[in-house]
Amino acid sequence: MTLKAIFEPESIAIIGASPSPEKWGHVILENLLSGGYKGDLYPVNPKESSILGRTCYASVLDIPGPVDLAVITIPRSYALQVAEECGKKKVKGIIMITAGFSELGGEGRELEKQLVEIVDRYHMRLIGPNTLGVVNAHIGMNASIISRLPKKGTISFITQSGTLGLALADWTMEMELGLHIVVSTGNKANVDDIHLLEYLALDPKTDVIAMYVEGIKRGREFINAVKRISKPVLAIKTGRSQSGAKAVFSHTGSMAGTDEVYSAAFKQAGIIRVDNIEDLFDSALALSTQPAPQGNRVGIISNGGGASILASDACEQLGLVIPALQDETIQKIKTYIPEFASATNPIDTAGLATYEAYNGIAKLMLLDPNVDAMIVIYVHTVMGDPKLPAHAIVDLRRGKCSKPVIACWMGGTGTEFGIEILKSRGLPNYPLPNRAVNALASLVKHHGFLEKVKK
Amino acid sequence: MNLPADRVWKLLNDWKIPVLPMMIASTPSDTVEMARQLGYPVAMKILAPDISHKSDVHGVILNLNSDKEVDKAYLTMMDSVKKHVPDARIDGVLLQKMAEPGLEVIVGVKLDPQFGHVVMFGLGGIFVEIYNDVSFRITPIDKKTALEMVFEIKGSSIIKGIRGKEPVDVEAIVNVITVVSNMIEKHPDILELDINPLIVYPRGAVAVDARILTR
Numbered sequence: 187m188t189l190k191a192i193f194e195p196e197s198i199a200i201i202g203a204s205p206s207p208e209k210w211g212h213v214i215l216e217n218l219l220s221g222g223y224k225g226d227l228y229p230v231n232p233k234e235s236s237i238l239g240r241t242c243y244a245s246v247l248d249i250p251g252p253v254d255l256a257v258i259t260i261p262r263s264y265a266l267q268v269a270e271e272c273g274k275k276k277v278k279g280i281i282m283i284t285a286g287f288s289e290l291g292g293e294g295r296e297l298e299k300q301l302v303e304i305v306d307r308y309h310m311r312l313i314g315p316n317t318l319g320v321v322n323a324h325i326g327m328n329a330s331i332i333s334r335l336p337k338k339g340t341i342s343f344i345t346q347s348g349t350l351g352l353a354l355a356d357w358t359m360e361m362e363l364g365l366h367i368v369v370s371t372g373n374k375a376n377v378d379d380i381h382l383l384e385y386l387a388l389d390p391k392t393d394v395i396a397m398y399v400e401g402i403k404r405g406r407e408f409i410n411a412v413k414r415i416s417k418p419v420l421a422i423k424t425g426r427s428q429s430g431a432k433a434v435f436s437h438t439g440s441m442a443g444t445d446e447v448y449s450a451a452f453k454q455a456g457i458i459r460v461d462n463i464e465d466l467f468d469s470a471l472a473l474s475t476q477p478a479p480q481g482n483r484v485g486i487i488s489n490g491g492g493a494s495i496l497a498s499d500a501c502e503q504l505g506l507v508i509p510a511l512q513d514e515t516i517q518k519i520k521t522y523i524p525e526f527a528s529a530t531n532p533i534d535t536a537g538l539a540t541y542e543a544y545n546g547i548a549k550l551m552l553l554d555p556n557v558d559a560m561i562v563i564y565v566h567t568v569m570g571d572p573k574l575p576a577h578a579i580v581d582l583r584r585g586k587c588s589k590p591v592i593a594c595w596m597g598g599t600g601t602e603f604g605i606e607i608l609k610s611r612g613l614p615n616y617p618l619p620n621r622a623v624n625a626l627a628s629l630v631k632h633h634g635f636l637e638k639v640k641k
Numbered sequence: 642m643n644l645p646a647d648r649v650w651k652l653l654n655d656w657k658i659p660v661l662p663m664m665i666a667s668t669p670s671d672t673v674e675m676a677r678q679l680g681y682p683v684a685m686k687i688l689a690p691d692i693s694h695k696s697d698v699h700g701v702i703l704n705l706n707s708d709k710e711v712d713k714a715y716l717t718m719m720d721s722v723k724k725h726v727p728d729a730r731i732d733g734v735l736l737q738k739m740a741e742p743g744l745e746v747i748v749g750v751k752l753d754p755q756f757g758h759v760v761m762f763g764l765g766g767i768f769v770e771i772y773n774d775v776s777f778r779i780t781p782i783d784k785k786t787a788l789e790m791v792f793e794i795k796g797s798s799i800i801k802g803i804r805g806k807e808p809v810d811v812e813a814i815v816n817v818i819t820v821v822s823n824m825i826e827k828h829p830d831i832l833e834l835d836i837n838p839l840i841v842y843p844r845g846a847v848a849v850d851a852r853i854l855t856r
Contacts, residue, residue, distance in 0.1 A: 405756035409779065435643070435693060435854045436835040437769055438749025438761045442777060447753045450777035454786070 189311055189377065189385045191278030193322055193367055195254035196225045198329060199246050199277070201268055202259035202284075203229030203237050210283055211259040212237070213331050214319065221335040222326035226251060246275045255279045257319065257329050262286040265315070266300055273308030280305065281329055282314035288373050289316050302375050311381075317372030318351050323365050324391055332356070332368065339364015340393035341470045342386045344379065346371050346400045347424075354398065354463060362609070363467055364474070366391045378403050380411045387415040394474040396466055397421040397457075405451060412455035416640050418473040418632045420458045422466045423448050456635035458628050468621050469628035471614045476590035478633040481558035483509040484626065485551040486532035488563035489539040489570070493596060493619055494532035497561055500623035506630060508532060509556040522546045531557075539570050544578035552582065552589055559590045559629065561622050564604060566597025572604025580611035590629055594622040643690050644853040646735055653848055656824045658817055658836070660848045661740050667733030669715045675736050676711045682739045685714050686850075687722050688732040698725035704739060740849050744799065744809045745838035747775075748817050750825050752832045758825045762790045762818060764799060765838040772796075780822045787818035800841075813846035814839070830856045 198218065202211035215229055215238055229237045232244040243249050246256060246268070256277045260268055262284055272280055287298035298315065305312045313320060319330025323338045332355045343358070343365060345351035351370045358365055367389070369382060379402060386392045399421050402408050412419055423445070452459045460466045484506050488494035498508045511519075511531050519529040522543045527536035533551070535543055544562065551557055564575045572595055579593060593608050593615040595601050608615045616622040644652075646665070653660050664679060665688060666672040676683045687700030695701050699721040702714045715734060722731060745765030753759050756779045763775030776793040778786050791800060791814055802808035817839055825831055833854040840847050 402755055405753070406779070409756070436749055436751070436833040436852060437747060437837060438751045438835055439833040439854075441763075441769070441773060441775055442749075442751040442753065442759050442761055444753075444755075446775075446777050447756055447759050447779070450759060451756050451779055454779055 189279070189381065191254040192281065192311060192313060192320060192377075193369075193385070193389075194325060195279065195327070197228065197251060197254050198223070198225060198327075199228040199230050199243075199249060199253045199256045199272075200259070201230040201246055201256055201272075203231050203234075203242060204259075205234060205237050209259070210331055214257055214259065214283070214329060215240070217328035217330065217332070217335075221328040223328070224325065225254075225327075228253065246271050246277065249275070253277045255281065255329070257281045257283065259283045262294075262297065265297065266304060269301055269304045269310075273304055273310060276308075278310060280310055280312045280314075281317060281319055282312060282372070283317060283319060283331070284314075285316040287315045288375065298373065298375050305376050312376035313369065314372035315375060316348070318345075318348060318370035320370070321355070321365070321368040323367075330368070330370065334359055336365040336368065337362055339366060340391060340474045341365050341396055342367040342369075342389070342392040342394070343396045343398075344369050344371060344382050344386075345398040346374075347398055348372075351398065357463070358467060361467060361471075363471055374403060380404060380408055383411055383415060383419070387417060393417060394470050395419045396470045398463075398466070399423045402448075402451075409451055409455040412457055413639055415456075416636060418458060418628075419456070420460055420466055420469050420473070420628065421452060422460050422463060423452070454639065456639035458631045458635070460624075460628065464621065465624050465628075468614075468616060468625040472590070472592060472625035472629050473632060475612045475614050476592070476629060477588050478636065479559040479590050479626075479630055480633070482630045483507045483556060483558045484623075485509075485511070485554065485557040485560045486563065487535070487544065487547050487551065487560070488532060488565065489535045489537055489575075490563070490565035491528070491534040491536075493563045493565050493594070494534055497563060497594070497619035497623055498532050500620045501626075504623060504627040506623065506627060511551070511554050511556055515550050515554040515556075518550050519547050537567070539564055539575045541574045541578045544575040545581060548579060548582055548591075552591075557589065559592070559626055561592045561594060561619070561626060563594045563596065563619060563622075564601075566595070566601045566604075572597075572601050573607060576604035576607035580607060580613060590626065592616070592622045592626050594619055642855055644855055645690060645732070646688055649851050649853050652824070652828075652853070653836075653851060656820050658820055658824075658848055659813075659846060660851070661737050663735050663737045665733055665735055669712050672715045672734060672736065673708045673711050676705065677708065679736055679738045682706045683711065684737045684739050685711070685718060686735045686737075687718055688735045689722065689726070689729050690732070691729050692722070692726060698722050737849070740840050740847060741842070743840040743842040743846075745840055746814060747835065747837040748814075748821055748839055749836065750780075750821060750831060750834040753779075758822075758829075758831075760790075760818060760822055760825075762787075762814070763794060764796045768796055769837075780825055782819055782822040784815055784819055787815040787822075790818060791815065807843040809841040810844050810846060813844075814841055817846060817848075828855075832856055
């Protein structure tokens, strides 16, 4: 059965809904109500007649209409009974928030096995157990314990970690990063990474898939599944510092640690591996808004030499090339900048940050066949107006075979007026050159995967 | 289990991985006889299944040039190994003609619990031990992927030939990597494998030492 009932349900039962604000059964119901979810909501709790103004049912079996999804927060000891009732009610999907299963081992593992048996017997699908829940920003469904609904966007996020997942979701909101689906995998007893990736690959609202991975089940199938996905898949895999396995027999045995093997697997699958959380979302932002570059040659424009050198150095470190521009381009660029400024790549306008200069130079650079992608830097000064270069960049007409453009508006108070303009037109902006370059490097990597792996 | 040297050699041979011929002897007179057959200079290595690091127990002697040297080396090696590991089982010694010098690389395999067999490539000696300059791919590995592995390591400029040195036979390395990948698919019982060193020349390559751990 497909995962549609879990990600786009028409009706949801909250089993374990509670009038006490400190209970998860309350938090989730409230999140669903405040998120603006338009489907039917049915709180289930035998002790209550209504919660948050909604009629409460004693059992899922008492609900009059059909139920697509059941979000379960009741204590572990009732989990099997409730799952069985969901099966009888012909519920299609379950999100089991309740913890205390295989993550504890022993008895918990046995309980999880029995839970999966029930889920399979009734042909349901199960997220979790031990999950934070699921969010679909486009339909306003916050069936999770994440406190706010993220901004609508085209990035979907699969997270394995519990509490960190919460923090990450919050952080994306701070960044105003647009998300579509957020799913916390929990113990992956039934639905695992492969199922989720396959669903999101076909989901028309998802352009980029970001993952927070602690471990993968079904390794080889995972590689083959991701190979078939042409959408960018980004992953942060924890445990990077782990030393290799303690084998003594062979060199290979001692060197092929978990981390090295994951790196190889990700490369073969065409997954962009990033080192940290910042890079994960920075890259996701660029990938969700910019076209793939045809190569790794980067043109840089800046009103300050220091910033453009930082950017060029970062490019070189990540294997991106700062090409020489064509003579014709250089000659034309010279007409926009003072005589003492640098008209060679990286372009340094020597402080000039007018609309005409940024617009003119950027146009010329994008036309130059030596350039595959562009980073535009603006360093804020008391004299400068960050809005002018921002307008200059968003006004660029970029045709079908357009090249990616990444912005880096640096500086304190005042810069935000320029950044708002960039954001409103979908241009990814980063506060530091190295973050802009990291994001661009991910775009280049994805293009490489499209050519080499994803065929 | 640690696969005996003769069976390791037979397996590699069956898969047409070029190996440096070897002979096994268990008496001083046999040892001299075989050294003559191989042709001097020869290398002698202890044949003891329980000893992982032969050189740590003086179980490797290189560049033996005469019958007399071979005879003496045999006795010295037996003494030394017995002294270091008194209860080790010793099956004799292994003799090989000294390999021509070339670029030493390592090709290895490990069974990973999540992803199955993983192949490793790297430059030999300190490059693998000190700098961890190696690349990995999960099997099956085709020629294109093997080529990526070779050029992914930081020391790949050595392979391309630096400072006037002739480049080594990349095709030969790629061949060993892909054959090892195919071999491992047919032998899922292999847990670990090291071909170390595989000596690569401007034309061709030869496996000088190899070890295999099976289930």
